[in-house]
Amino acid sequence: MNAFTTHSEQRGELIPGETGGWEVIIGMEVHAQVASESKLFSGASTDFGGAPNTHVALLDAGLPGTLPVPNRKCVEQAIRTGLGLKAKINTWSRFDRKNYFYPDLPLGYQISQYKHPIVGEGKIEVRLDEETTIEVGIERLHLEQDAGKSIHDLDPTATYVDLNRAGVALMEIVSRPDMRSSKEAAAFMSTLREILRSLGTCGGDMEKGQMRADVNVSVRKPGGELGTRCEIKNVNSMTFIAQAVEYEARRQIEIIEGGGTIDQETRLFDAVKGETRSMRSKEEAHDYRYFPDPDLLPLQFEQAWVDEIAATLPELPSEKRARFQAEYGLSAYDAGVLTGDRETAAYYEEVASGRDAKLAANWVTQDLFGALNKAGIGLSESKVTAAHLGQLIGLIKDGTISGKIAKDVFEKSFETGEAPADIVEREGLRQMSDTGELEKVVDDLIAANPDQVEQVKAKPKALGWFVGQVMKATGGKANPQAVNEILKKKLELE
Amino acid sequence: MADLSALTLDAALTGLRNKDFSAKELAESHIATAESANASLGCFLKLTPDHALKAAAESDARLAKGEARPLEGAPLAIKDLFCTEGVETTASSKILEGFKPPYESTVTRRLFGAGAAMVGKTSLDEFAMGSSTETCAYSKTVNPWRANGSNAALTPGGSSGGSASAVAADLCLGATGTDTGGSIRQPAALTGTVGVKGTYGLCSRFGVVAFASSLDHPGPIAKTVKDAALLLGVMAGHDPNDATSLDVEIPDYAAAMGKGVKGLRIGLPKEYVSDGMPEAISDLWKTGADWLKGQGAEIVEVSLPHTKYALPCYYIIAPAEASSNLARYDGMRYGLRVDGEGLVPTYEETRAAGFGPEVQRRVMIGTYVLSAGYYDAYYLRAQKVRRKIADDFAKAFEQCDVLLTPATPSGAFALGEKTDDPVSMYLNDIFTVTANLAGVPAMSVPAGLSADGLPLGLQLIAPPLGEQTLFAAGAALEEAAGFTAKPERWW
Known part of the structure; x- marks a missing residue:
């Protein structure tokens, strides 16, 4: 040689x-x-x-x-x-x-x-x-x-x-x-x-x-x-x-x-x-x-x-990595992690299919892998199937639940294997986007807290306190965007 | 009752089916003959009466029900190179003393599955290396034939000498042999029996203790050409346990015997003629050609130009493969072990004690020809010559259908006559090794007696898978020779 x-x-x-x-x-x-x-x-x-x-x-x-x-x-x-x-x-x-x-x-x-x-x-x-x-x-x-x-x-x-x-x-x-x-x-x-x-x-x-x-x-x-x-x-x-x-x-x-x-x-x-x-x-x-x-x-x-054998050859990691970057717009790092083995790549592709690919990547690499690591188990043992995780991301994207609620739903699904949609329904976790309902909560808060109202008017950044109170009152189900808009309108901060 | 041992296999099978005698009677007769003869002939390393009688009992049951298998009730001898389940298998070597294989060779499995019974395991040259059965570590094997007016003990040839002696002396109805350079055909010729090796890969090598894998051919030794056809028909067949086994239909070889030689072209290779050839051999060869011509065959002279290189080529390739095949006898797992001071001395002392001089010689030759720096000059060159020899045959078979040659350069020789001169011993294979190198089927047929009353054989060689032609020509030769001589019973 x-x-x-x-x-x-x-x-x-x-x-x-x-x-x-x-x-x-x-x-x-x-x-x-x-x-x-x-x-x-x-x-x-x-x-x-x-x-x-x-x-x-x-x-x-x-x-x-x-x-x-x-x-x-x-x-x-x-x-x-x-x-x-x-x-x-x-x-x-x-x-x-x-x-x-x-x-x-x-x-x-x-x-x-x-x-x-x-x-x-x-x-x-x-x-x-x-x-x-x-x-x-x-x-x-x-x-x-x-x-x-x-x-x-x-x-x-x-x-x-x-x-x-x-x-x-x-x-x-x-x-x-x-x-x-x-x-x-x-x-x-x-x-x-x-x-x-x-x-x-x-x-x-x-x-x-x-x-x-x-x-x-x-x-x-x-x-x-x-x-x-x-x-x-x-x-x-x-x-x-x-x-x-x-x-x-x-x-x-x-x-x-x-x-x-x-x-x-x-x-x-x-x-x-x-x-x-x-x-x-x-x-x-x-x-x-x-x-x-x-x-x-x-x-x-x-x-x-x-x-015949060539026809059944799987996509190789380097090819897959390149495709994940091109097709899903992932960073080289995420593409690398998600193509680390065939099972992970297949799981990710199912989650991302027809959905926000970057959001899917975050959920897989951070939430799912974090939970798996903590539990000390492998992907094959995960109770959260790719279909379930995809469903969860769907629920976030269509506004059914907030990102925050989604984390709780994920944890439950990870424990029990129950479908996220079922958890949301059973536990009534649907996001409150109904303006009338939210307006009533806001009205009650304003009436009960005149001091805070004064403070916010002087210092609009203090609005966060009201948002927190609304979330508390609604058990976290309020749609934060809707809450912000209603508050600003009622407190005349526009 | 007539002497059942004197029957041919074919006649015995017919007698059994006709209920002239039972398989038990047939087995007992052969066991008794073998037991009494073995002290003088030394052809069995081990007699297996229990095996034979158990098989005979089953055969009688099947015969009674009319469910006879092709070799139902036939007592056979098995060369001790074939592994037989639970029965000591030594290859005539001290290194395998006491070795009882937990498996059955494919050839013996097929024979026993076809109803054959095992009379015993026959002696051979150690690891089939030799042409006189004298390198056997356990017994002195003697040819039942003696020269006229002489009591001198002759060798039965080798390496399948025990099988050949046992068949010639009517101690069994047929036997297995293996042929690496002539080890079936030469002893058959020297004992007045028929020996056949098929095309390379026709009979499985699985469970046959290896000598030289690319040259080893299992095959039968029998009393007649028909008996050989019946045995080969059962022994042959594809075996998934042997990667070199041929996957071909096995035709009815006995049926092919009836075809005759009319119109067949019989080739006489001119290179097989030598000045030193004894007259008895060259005369027999000419006579044989005349017999076939008389039955309507055409005689043609053909050329196998590389013949003179065959023996040196064989004595490079066979030892090369043997040196590697015998490496497994290291004292670690089975067989003999002589403990030395540490690993290498244990290897050395085990192999020095376990292998006889001829085996050691060949292991050393083989190791040498495969060594760095010598490989090209010896092994590689021998492989090239081997290809040329195979090409010679292919060309010759464009001009003829079957070759006719002498089987051996002489009749049986005395025990000890050639043991001090390995080269003169190696020359015994001069007419037979080419067929092993080329992998073509060949047969030795007893064709006459020498002036001093010893059997001589003629050899037929056919193209690859030309066994049917071989049996047709063999039957014609047998018929014309009318060889009915038997050794006088002195044992």
């Missing part, structure tokens, strides 16, 4: 060193677990959290004579992801064996795609902030099996192996070395996660290991020759990616400025210490003896299937 020289464009912040600024070059290999019921080549379940060794088919345990059979769903998910990455789909690809010995690798090899991946070159737009978007090239995506899990801390002398994960399908997504800062690296991962989640091809839960990254880092003088890279294995959060890049770039700069050279090697990120340390050098690298898996035929499918 060091051979590429096209990226002379300088971007991102330079890292200051004793000899001036350094540019950091980052490429990533992301392992994303394919969202599927069963494993890549066996029928065993992919459920997380099962008792050890309970999701293990004969093949997953490497029993003699057992054979891999490709899972069509996993292939479909890889194609779907490739389409989402605007990448070339290879209708002919091949599975290879990557040979090495380890107890959590029962076959003694991992089935992967080495020379002929299912997905070729693509690109994604990575949003750094409201103004800045960068494009990151995707080199390839291939399907491969996950390994099992070695558990070293259950016994002082023995290692236990859990094969539940062994054979689970992963997509390895390889980026071009197009990132220039820890922020860009973290943003790339975050954007990729968002895309995979919206495509429904990966759960994206990093705590469950559904996504993890190998981060390749090198440094150079701006515009200069590319430096030797180090690969930091298995980094599993955005924060750690940023920390690992920062640490690694500074480490390399210090070595070079101290007159040393960087050895190409594989490193580990220690999240506790926030540092990377050597795992194995290039010389210690395995010879994986890749060769085409003779148990599997080349993976071939018709373009028509690709087209």
Whole structure:
């Protein structure tokens, strides 16, 4: 990968060193677990959290004579992801064996795609902030099996192996070395996660290991020759990616400025210490003896299937964000929040449909999200449906209730799931807009409070006191605009 | 009652349906014969009388109701490379000692589902690597045939030597074998039996302990061409558990035998002629061609120009795949484990103790040819040669319908004769490996006896899915040869 020289464009912040600024070059290999019921080549379940060794088919345990059979769903998910990455789909690809010995690798090899991946070159737009978007090239995506899990801390002398994960399908997504800062690296991962989640091809839960990254880092003088890279294995959060890049770039700069050279090697990120340390050098690298898996035929499918999948592709987050800004007139921030996941976006679109889109955005992002946060629940558990929230906004817009009353109605609906219109009817919360009725309330107030009348006439700003009293007398149901007009007329403030 | 063991499969199936004898009697007869012969022949690693008698009981019940399945009541021997549920399966290797699979191979499942009974598991070269069954870790397998006037023990060939011996000695009515470079056809030729491997993917590999996945072909070893047709018809068929399994209709192979060879073009590949070929072999080959010509076939000379590269090509690809396929025997989950000081020593000591010398040799060759820096020169080049060999066949089959060649370069050889010289052992496969590399169906038919009274076979090779032609030509050859010789019972 060091051979590429096209990226002379300088971007991102330079890292200051004793000899001036350094540019950091980052490429990533992301392992994303394919969202599927069963494993890549066996029928065993992919459920997380099962008792050890309970999701293990004969093949997953490497029993003699057992054979891999490709899972069509996993292939479909890889194609779907490739389409989402605007990448070339290879209708002919091949599975290879990557040979090495380890107890959590029962076959003694991992089935992967080495020379002929299912997905070729693509690109994604990575949003750094409201103004800045960068494009990151995707080199390839291939399907491969996950390994099992070695558990070293259950016994002082023995290692236990859990094969539940062994054979689970992963997509390895390889980026071009197009990132220039820890922020860009973290943003790339975050954007990729968002895309995979919206495509429904990966759960994206990093705590469950559904996504993890190998981060390749090198440094150079701006515009200069590319430096030797180090690969930091298995980094599993955005924060750690940023920390690992920062640490690694500074480490390399210090070595070079101290007159040393960087050895190409594989490193580990220690999240506790926030540092990377050597795992194995290039010389210690395995010879994986890749060769085409003779148990599997080349993976071939018709373009028509690709087209069929393309037709069902959802709108991607970046596309949706752009549309929300254009179609609903939302700020970049609100559009970003509302397109954060598919469920929220769909909810918002239902609320906003045929209504004041900005008002709808405020209700969703502030009132609804606030209430959900407070209750510690997710959108899917909300008793206020999108239809109900839409109805509530309708009631505000047509003057049936005031914005203030609406908040109370929302709270009740949030508690019980009752439709806002029903709450308004049952509790008689309809706004009083009837002038005659309101005039009577105002007349009574004026008659009972001559001192206040004097004050208002001298100082019209004190009108608020009367408005408050009317609201109090009407239980908040009075239409504030109507009250103001009547008061001004009666107190001759016009 | 006549000796039931001497029956062919076809005759036995008829006898059972006619109630001439029961499945129980047939099974008991074979169990008794097998038990008494095994001390001398060593062809069974394990006898399974319980399995056979249980199956026979069901067969008798079905026969009584007139609900016989295609192989109802047939006692068969199963090469110990096929996983049999609950029955120890070792691949003749110490590393799998005591391994009882919790699953059944597709081929044996189909056979037992068609009413066959298992007499026992037969010996083979360890992991099917060998041509004499001498690399078996458990037994010495002996050919029931002996040269005229000699008591010297001969090998039955290999790797399916146990199956071939068992069929030749009438210890079963037929047997399963696997053929990676000739492991069905060569022992069949050396024991006077019929051996067939279908087109690659015709018989499922699921549950067959893998040697070289792209070359492994399960198939039958039988007493006659018809018996082989009956067995293959049941063994073959699509299996969703094997991604390389062919999804094709399985025709009635026995019916195809009646087609004859009139008008068939029989190709004789000129590259199979060599100066060093024993006269008995070249004479038999010529005779075989004459027999087919006499039945109305046309004889044509064809060329398979890359033949001379086939053996080296095979001995790169097969070990390469084997080195990876055998990586799973690491002592971690099943089979042998020798604890060492830490993980790597445990791997090393387990595999050093569990694998015999030939397996170790091939694992090392395979590891070497796949290594960085050697891959292109060996493995990749061998794959290119393999493609050329397949192309050779495709071109040859434009000029002929079936190929006729010798099955082996010689008759049965003595135990120990070639064990010190792996290359001379590898040369046994010279006529058979090409069909594995090309994935085309092939059959070995006993065609005559050598001057010292040992059986010799001829090989027929058909285009992909040309099994019906293969059986038609095989039947013609069998009929013309009139091979009825049997080894004299000394065991």
